[in-house]
Amino acid sequence: MAVYDLCIVGAGMIGSAAARHASANSNVKVCLIGPQEPKVREANSGNEVFGTHYDEGRIARATATNPLWANLAKLSEERYRELENLSGIRFYHEVGALTVGTKTGRFIEQTKSSIKDYSNVEMLGNEELESKFPYLNFADSDEGIFEKRHAGYINPRKMVMAQIVVASNQGCDVIRDIVLNIENFEMGYKLLSERGKIIWTKKVLLATNAFTGLHKLLKNPVSYQSMPQTVTLASVSENTAKSLGNMPIVMYEGEGGRSWSKSYPRGSGGTIHFYLLPPIKYPDGKYYVKIGHSDEILKGSLELTDVRKWYCGSGDDELERELYTLVETVFNGIQFESHYGDACVTMVTPGKQPYVDHISSTLAVALGGNGYAAKSSDEIGRIAADLIIKSKWTCDMPRENFKVKFCNKSKL
Structure with a gap:
């Protein structure tokens, strides 16, 4: 035996x-x-x-508001290329990470406190954000932290x-x-x-x-709690995807831009919080921008018997529509072709x-x-x-x- x-x-x-x-x-x-x-x-x-x-895309960055998770991410990222070389499978796309939020706000200040290597980050005011990322629009009161290397997304x-x-x-x-x-x-x-x-x-x-x-x-x-997650996958043409080829992943918490959707649910501090991934090619051959929400607007914990059903669905339909409306207004001059929702579950301790x-x-x-x-x-x-x-x-x-x-x- x-x-x-x-x-x-x-x-x-x-x-x-x-x-x-x-x-x-x-x-x-x-x-x-x-x-x-x-x-x-x-x-x-x-x-x-x-x-x-x-899924085909998850954020990868070492700047984070929680030092423990920031350190775990950094140590893991240092071995991504080794794992790719050993396996022959490419899964890491080093496009950078952009953290944006209200100047002097909690999100930006806590993110700054986690930075260990300032040579790898670029601090951006509103005008610099607009110049560097013209396809995105943010609030006049926003500032950004651009993690240039060792960040992006993984498959x-x-x-x-x-x-x-x-x-x-x-x-x-x-x-x-x-x-x-x-x-x-x-x-x-x-x-x-x-x-x-x-x-x-x-x-x-x-x-x-x-x-x-x-x-x-x-x-x-x-x-632990089994917390339901909803994301929107908004499709763009292949040409649009190529034009956004250098787009970083985006993490946002702040007051939001003037032209952004007014109906999107806000957190307890009255802020909008989301994450955004650049266009990624999915198994159906189409390119999708993915946007997800913060924990503050989650539904309650799922019972274990409901977890399977949730995984097999498309998430919360109302929240999915709100996410799509938001992503349409966050981008400048980008035409989306269609959208759909997807769901997964987060184990929260x-x-x-x-x-x-x-x-x-x-x-x-x-x-x-x-x-x-x-x-x-x-x-x-x-x-x-x-x-x-x-x-x-x-x-x-x-x-x-x-x-x-x-x-x-x-x-x-």
Whole structure:
């Protein structure tokens, strides 16, 4: 009977990264378990588990209002090119990152405080924003921070593929299945899959994110909320996409431009907050600009039974229309051809920080993307792999910041 040293449950961005880093040690026999992305996302298709990486574009930047997430992103980004070279898969597009907001406002000031290398950023007043990015219009009271290098966007589908390719080349077994049950025995763990496969392993790392509670893989559930996300994908012509070829990703929080949509919902401080990605070619062959909203205008947490249904839908229809109206008014002279909504779910922890922690000496978790983990997933996966394999904390940030919080007192 084959027994793995480590089985990683969850083959998304964090799980696949952990598999790559864990399998780099040839003395450790690693298995990665998780389903393939379904060809069609439908609630009645039989698929129970979905991934937040089912997309073509996610922001990547080291400037952020939270120092912990900024550091995780920076450390991950430093290995993007290495991962591309090892896998032969290109997923990183270094177009830069533009952070814009009301001058002296909370968003801009907190972002400034996270900057470590001022040689890589350009501070832009309103006139400079207009000159450098004439296809975008902002408020007269806005200022910008342009991160010129080591920032842009990643293709999360391709990044996961790259991690899995490298892990496989290093000897990691990849099982395309869903784990239904984990039993603890003296010799290790027995995992039962949806297709009836039994897997034996000495250690387990759970990287199951918002689906962590679905099959009650932990005796005591961790504390988190499943927050619904809606985005608008607005299509442009190929010629328009080419004309915007140097457009950076955009993060905005401020009063908003004079010509912007007046009906778009504002946050508690009366500000508009959104993120914007440049035109990206999607699997249907069309180019789409993507715009997403802030956490402040989310609906309430989804019940676990509703997460699958949400993934198979197009998000909140009213919010999707508002996002499209906003993106039309944020751009200058850009003609959009059509638009549609897409949905995913963010696992939000009480402190909005990731869980990378031991549940027991042989069971650990790497959870809690909080909407920030795509760009940071490689470093989260590395920390988790070292923790479960070596029982060592190999991160410069305090371990306490990554401690798991349970709904009740732990039973393990």
